[in-house]
Amino acid sequence: MQSVVLSREFYLRDPAVVAWELLGKLLLRETSAGLCGGRIVEVEAYLSVRDPACHASRGQTRRNASMFGPPGRAYVYMIHSRWCLNAVTEPEGTPSAVLIRAIEPLVGIELMQQRRGTDIMRDLTRGPARLCQALAVDRTFDGWGLTTGQELWIGEDLSATGSKLRIAKSGRIGLSSAQRRLLRFFVVDNRFVSGRTGRRRTT
DNA sequence: CTACCGATTGACT
DNA sequence: GTCAATCGGTAGA
Numbered sequence: 296m297q298s299v300v301l302s303r304e305f306y307l308r309d310p311a312v313v314a315w316e317l318l319g320k321l322l323l324r325e326t327s328a329g330l331c332g333g334r335i336v337e338v339e340a341y342l343s344v345r346d347p348a349c350h351a352s353r354g355q356t357r358r359n360a361s362m363f364g365p366p367g368r369a370y371v372y373m374i375h376s377r378w379c380l381n382a383v384t385e386p387e388g389t390p391s392a393v394l395i396r397a398i399e400p401l402v403g404i405e406l407m408q409q410r411r412g413t414d415i416m417r418d419l420t421r422g423p424a425r426l427c428q429a430l431a432v433d434r435t436f437d438g439w440g441l442t443t444g445q446e447l448w449i450g451e452d453l454s455a456t457g458s459k460l461r462i463a464k465s466g467r468i469g470l471s472s473a474q475r476r477l478l479r480f481f482v483v484d485n486r487f488v489s490g491r492t493g494r495r496r497t498t
Numbered sequence: 499c500t501a502c503c504g505a506t507t508g509a510c511t
Numbered sequence: 512g513t514c515a516a517t518c519g520g521t522a523g524a
Binding site: 374375 | 516517518519520521
């Protein structure tokens, strides 16, 4: 599993662009129990104060503070007693982020099966809270540097074939507002994508 | 302090 | 497809 850790500059851009380009990248987690992770296949962008669905749109609180920090760090929050992982984007002070909604399991399958309590591959990392449980990501990673290449990071897959990913976009899942905006991006026909896989094709 | 709510999931019809 | 468990974050008294 050869990969090159993504730089801080990668995240220093519009969250919709970062979200799009995160598809196909590797999300990796290393503990004393071993390495695990997989390929990112579903993401959502949250656009700072101009996006009512963004946790930071109504100002800074203790929960969302890491979204106001530098790009390339994690924003981990809890919803319905489950953890979800974001990558912070844009310059410090602009609180935007990309929610990692699903990955395709590639390494450390057995470890992720243990943490999830199931052998069913499709249930390991399909959904933002499932993947956090599989990778043992919790509040302690809020603010963590995803560019460090240690413990939890995102890298370019050097073994990836040159073939271009087929990507589609849709409205974001689970929102009570701003549902019309097409800020969810996913790999077409990938069985580890959560929710409905219909909607608008783009490539 | 209390009350309300949710970027979800798993169980169930 | 529907539905509610469950608990930290947040706002308000």
